[in-house]
Amino acid sequence: xxxxxxxxxxxxxxxxxxxxxxxxxxxxxxxxxxxxxxxxxxxxxxxxxxxxxxxxxxxxxxxxxxxxxxxxxxxxxxxxxxxxxxxxxxxxxxxxxxxxxxxxxxxxxxxxxxxxxxxxxxxxxxxxxxxxxxxxxxxxxxxxxxxxxxxxxxxxxxxxxxxxxxxxxxxxxxxxxxxxxxxxxxxxxxxxxxxxxxxxxxxxxxxxxxxxxxxxxxxxxxxxxxxxxxxxxxxxxxxxxxxxxxxxxxxxxxxxxxxxxxxxxxxxxxxxxxxxxxxxxxxxxxxxxxxxxxxxxxxxxxxxxxxxxxxxxxxxxxxxxxxxxxxxxxxxxxxxxxxxxxxxxxxxxxxxxxxxxxxxxxxxxxxxxxxxxxxxxxxxxxxxxxxxxxxxxxxxxxxxxxxxxxxxxxxxxxxxxxxxxxxxxxxxxxxxxxxxxxxxxxxxxxxxxxxxxxxxxxxxxxxxxxxxxxxxxxxxxxxxxxxxxxxxxxxxxxxxxxxxxxxxxxxxxxxxxxxxxxxxxxxxxxxxxxxxxxxxxxxxxxxxxxxxxx
Numbered sequence: 001x002x003x004x005x006x007x008x009x010x011x012x013x014x015x016x017x018x019x020x021x022x023x024x025x026x027x028x029x030x031x032x033x034x035x036x037x038x039x040x041x042x043x044x045x046x047x048x049x050x051x052x053x054x055x056x057x058x059x060x061x062x063x064x065x066x067x068x069x070x071x072x073x074x075x076x077x078x079x080x081x082x083x084x085x086x087x088x089x090x091x092x093x094x095x096x097x098x099x100x101x102x103x104x105x106x107x108x109x110x111x112x113x114x115x116x117x118x119x120x121x122x123x124x125x126x127x128x129x130x131x132x133x134x135x136x137x138x139x140x141x142x143x144x145x146x147x148x149x150x151x152x153x154x155x156x157x158x159x160x161x162x163x164x165x166x167x168x169x170x171x172x173x174x175x176x177x178x179x180x181x182x183x184x185x186x187x188x189x190x191x192x193x194x195x196x197x198x199x200x201x202x203x204x205x206x207x208x209x210x211x212x213x214x215x216x217x218x219x220x221x222x223x224x225x226x227x228x229x230x231x232x233x234x235x236x237x238x239x240x241x242x243x244x245x246x247x248x249x250x251x252x253x254x255x256x257x258x259x260x261x262x263x264x265x266x267x268x269x270x271x272x273x274x275x276x277x278x279x280x281x282x283x284x285x286x287x288x289x290x291x292x293x294x295x296x297x298x299x300x301x302x303x304x305x306x307x308x309x310x311x312x313x314x315x316x317x318x319x320x321x322x323x324x325x326x327x328x329x330x331x332x333x334x335x336x337x338x339x340x341x342x343x344x345x346x347x348x349x350x351x352x353x354x355x356x357x358x359x360x361x362x363x364x365x366x367x368x369x370x371x372x373x374x375x376x377x378x379x380x381x382x383x384x385x386x387x388x389x390x391x392x393x394x395x396x397x398x399x400x401x402x403x404x405x406x407x408x409x410x411x412x413x414x415x416x417x418x419x420x421x422x423x424x425x426x427x428x429x430x431x432x433x434x435x436x437x438x439x440x441x442x443x444x445x446x447x448x449x450x451x452x453x454x455x456x457x458x459x460x461x462x463x464x465x466x467x468x469x470x471x472x473x474x475x476x477x478x479x480x481x482x483x484x485x486x487x488x489x490x491x492x493x494x495x496x497x498x499x500x501x502x503x504x505x506x507x508x509x510x511x512x513x514x515x516x517x518x519x520x521x522x523x524x525x526x527x528x529x530x531x532x533x534x535x536x537x538x539x540x541x542x543x544x545x546x547x548x549x550x
Contacts, residue, residue: 111162
């Protein structure tokens with residue numbers, strides 16, 4: 001008996017509703033996952049830079065503070081921890097500097113990574129303030145904006161040298177936590193975070209008035225408004241009465257309202273310029289105007305539970321810019337405006353984040369694709385602009401890497417030129433902090449301090465010269481060199497017996513005077529030496545071969 005034919009499938013039949021619904025539901029999830037990856041990208045870039053940063057602390061502030069808070073035996077002088085640095089409280093950074101030296105070998109990278117961790121905490125604290133009624137895509141897009149703006153390439157100096165990061169970031173992070181706690185109606189948590197911020201740096205001093213402002217926006221009790229405001233008055237008065245007299249860090253003490261106003265605007269608009277102050281001032285003025293309009297609307301619709309923290313963040317950013325203008329205005333910086341300094345770009349980041357979130361919250365009818373597009377454009381454009389500032393920071397730090405050698409060989413004149421506190425050396429040596437531990441190297445892949453070299457085997461350099469005769473040990477010796485048209489691996493200095501008494505760094509940009517003499521492929525170098533017997537010999541080393549430079 002013949003079998004019945006099987007029915008052929010109808011390819012024109014409509015897709016079942018359940019399948020179509022699954023596809024519609026999957027699309028947003030893919031988009032949200034892509035945004036999370038986008039949000040993680042600047043964090044990963046900053047973390048990579050922090051891990052690859054130099055091991056040596058090369059900045060004046062680190063060694064000045066370290067020398068002040070330690071005795072020659074490496075003991076912590078707790079009373080000195082509570083003294084001012086740059087006319088501001090510096091308790092938390094001082095303790096972190098000491099902990100790095102005592103427990104982690106004085107490794108700069110420990111503090112650069114900690115800076116990244118603290119900024120990540122700031123991003124997460126701000127994320128908790130995003131209104132729940134926003135759709136998931138918008139919430140993740142705004143989180144991505146926070147990440148890109150706080151980990152902007154403009155702020156590269158914060159994770160290249162832990163001194164800058166730990167001096168500035170803990171106060172900012174504690175203040176964002178305090179703002180988030182106040183936004184959620186948690187005054188105790190806000191107060192604790194504010195206290196820790198004030199123990200970190202002067203950047204936290206305005207936070208008490210911000211907390212009072214947030215409580216007022218939320219229509220909390222008069223007591224909850226008055227307590228932080230009163231605390232702010234007391235703390236600010238105590239600081240003013242006890243801080244050292246006079247201007248600090250080369251700041252002007254002139255009236256100069258125009259210059260100070262330009263610093264305020266440049267600090268708020270710093271994401272949009274590298275070293276052209278007028279661009280930052282224009283961008284900052286536009287941002288301040290937008291925030292003023294947004295805050296007016298927020299104040300009009302009190303209580304503003306969804307806006308309060310963001311309005312507080314905007315007020316805090318403006319207060320930071322104002323403090324910067326009042327206490328740090330100087331023309332002795334690139335671009336002539338202190339608001340353009342790399343680390344101060346966090347002021348612009350906080351202000352821009354507040355403006356972006358408040359704009360989004362005030363316009364819930366905007367399609368999420370508009371928000372995502374704006375976030376991606378803002379993030380990538382500001383990051384691209386900051387690339388030039390990151391390169392500028394790396395170049396400015398390059399010559400400071402001689403500090404490790406200068407400290408290790410105890411070169412007084414070199415340390416003075418590099419602004420490194422020689423008085424910090426005994427404590428660092430006792431604690432085994434870098435460069436006083438086994439991880440120190442001259443970078444020559446063989447010869448180190450104290451190694452005896454057979455100078456008769458040295459081959460003349462194909463090109464190279466000293467800028468001045470190498471006669472004085474302990475000074476910075478400079479010159480240029482090229483071995484077969486390429487930069488040498490390192491520089492060594494020996495005494496007349498061939499014993500290595502010092503070394504140097506290569507790959508530096510040629511000076512104007514060197515450019516007229518140097519051959520193609522040559523780079524500048526700097527070196528220094530400890531005490532030596534007789535005349536010094538400077539050697540360029542490449543591939544293990546010695547080339548004397550005369």
